[in-house]
Amino acid sequence: MNVVQAQHLLLGSIFAATTVYLAFLTLRPARRTLSLKVAAPSSLLLAAIFIALASVDFDSRRAEVAGWMLRELPFTLILAYVCLAQAGALPHRFGAVALEEVARRPRLEALLRTAPLVLVASWLLPGAAGLVWPVPVLRDFSPAPPGLVLLEWALVLPTIFYCALVAWLFLRAARSEAAAPRLRTKNLFAFAAVLAWLLMSLNAMARAAVRVWVPDGLREAIVGIQLAAQSMLLAVSMIAVALALTAVHIPALGDKALRAAYSLWLHSQGRFEARRWALVKSGRIKGLFRLSHYVTEAAERLGLQEEETLKALTTVQLAAILTDKNAKTSGIDPETAKDLHELQRKVQHEGSLAAQIQAQIGRGLSVQELEGSDSDPLHESLGAALALTGHDADEFLCAETAGDRPLWHYLAGLAVADAGLSREHRFPDVPLPDELPEERAAYRRALKAYEDAKRAILLTVEEG
Amino acid sequence: MILPELKNVLTSARRFLSSSDSAISDAARRFLTPEEFQVELAILGLSGKEFHPTDYAVALEDYLGLRIAISVIPDAHYPEIARMLAQRGSMAQLRYREDPPGAAIFVLSSLPPIVRTLSLYHELGHLAAGDPLGARRYGPAVGQPVGMRLARRPPLLDEEDREKEADMRAVYSLLAGSLGPRHYYAEKMYDVV
Incomplete structure (x- = not known):
């Protein structure tokens, strides 16, 4: 060699x-x-x-x-x-x-x-x-x-x-x-x-x-x-x-199915929200304006934060849309709502990046005229609306029986029940005992605020 | 692991997506791919950065050499405007201006945050793609196109396809802008071997 x-x-x-x-x-x-x-x-x-x-x-x-x-x-x-x-x-x-x-x-x-x-x-x-x-x-x-x-x-x-x-x-x-x-x-x-x-x-x-x-x-x-x-x-x-x-780098969104889920989630939520907005603003859902008025007034009386008020209002809107026969043709029905809610839940559970995306949505417009908050209450409100209207088989709720819930949830539940949108179609009119557990006390506060708000608005309308 | 469940959700969510789901599945064949979109972001200097619709508009403005104005209409004071647009299904409106070259995007203030963001990106996506005018799902585009584009490929021929692609651009933009350096395709730009 x-x-x-x-x-x-x-x-x-x-x-x-x-x-x-x-x-x-x-x-x-x-x-x-x-x-x-x-x-x-x-x-x-x-x-x-x-x-x-x-x-x-x-x-x-x-x-x-x-x-x-x-x-x-x-x-x-x-x-x-x-x-x-x-x-x-x-x-x-x-x-x-x-x-x-x-x-x-x-x-x-x-x-x-x-x-x-x-x-x-x-x-x-x-x-x-x-x-x-x-x-x-x-x-x-x-x-x-x-x-x-x-x-x-x-x-x-x-x-x-x-x-x-x-x-x-x-x-x-x-x-x-x-x-x-x-x-x-x-x-x-x-x-x-x-x-x-x-x-x-x-x-x-x-x-x-x-x-x-x-x-x-x-x-x-x-x-x-x-x-x-x-x-x-x-x-x-x-x-x-x-x-x-x-030196292999494992990307945060390395999984193809998860990437697809993120895209699908944003796309689905965008379409759903656009349809909700169009239904609400076009006045096609009967009685919604009146209910929103009651909820806003009651939220003020309860001292709820803007974000919580928005959640209550969104819940009431969704409950009204999900139970409205005319709304079904608009692309929002209990099935699509449940699909979206499930997709939101999975994405938020699977990916830590979902919170980062959620936090960024709606930012970047330094305009004072923007209504409401930049936060997005849809997931919680959708869950509450599905439960209150009896479309969530796992978690049926009415405001009266829901324990340990935030005030906005009780308020939304009361409005939904008042409008006859709840599965049980009832509005509580039985006086509650004075001694109540903590969550029942919260419910009673919400009930009193809602009744007072409704009475005040009706009185104003009558006087007008 | 929850991933198999996630795949089931994807399947079940197809019911919801109906028409646009086919757009996403066709993406690799006909529509803009996420990889191509990432290249566009790199050209704009936004790859790997967190950004908002206004940042995207400014970068696009510099690249296309035209003025892009975003106007938020305070429709709380004018509920009849919101009602009229809602009945028409309009979320935003794009107008072109010839002299000086520019474009204006109008969006309603009462839109939910995600709709507002996606609508802005949707209209900016039409500008980036250099789409010609026509009947528009999210509202009419008025005026003349400026004839410049960021996209390498010419605009799609079919109006419906252009709308689908603008939707896809909107979702890509929102994901890329929200995740910044943690976005998968931004990371891939430094991981070629």
């Missing part, structure tokens, strides 16, 4: 070791990314190629060029893959998104998208030329004709260009404060891997020049150093690749 074969064996061993580690990484599903699925077989293929080259003593220069082409092809394809990944040009089923830096620069994206064509051409054309006019491309210590420089540089220059571009983009991503720390680390490792690759390419370029123009004696010494440097750089590159593929 000559020195060049030994060099190939060493490089093949590095790829073999990398393959073993990457195979180990594939055992954990979270790390089984597309890049790992590409890297592991590529590493295996490169190990096989380098070991095969180590075991062959080429007696023909054309065979040598063919071996060189075979050795360089995986590198060409891997670099093209990385360029496409950065450009977000991989198939959509892999969830490919361009790097932010690339997304903001359409020309850069176009440049990255040309990488497969340019790189494959830069591999194919010198290879074809080498097969026609063969040169000793794999005999690193022997002198070579100037054709070797043309051959090697034609392959390496585009590689250097794309490596520099890709490395710069990884470095930008690693330095971005918008990225999660683990992603920044991952991009830093990716940068290190590509930088080592870039240096290997520069080394290969220089080696070709040394073989052509440096005299015997000195040439062997320089090439020996260059090959050692190449081995070290390859080892560094593979370690960085392994670390980059190990």
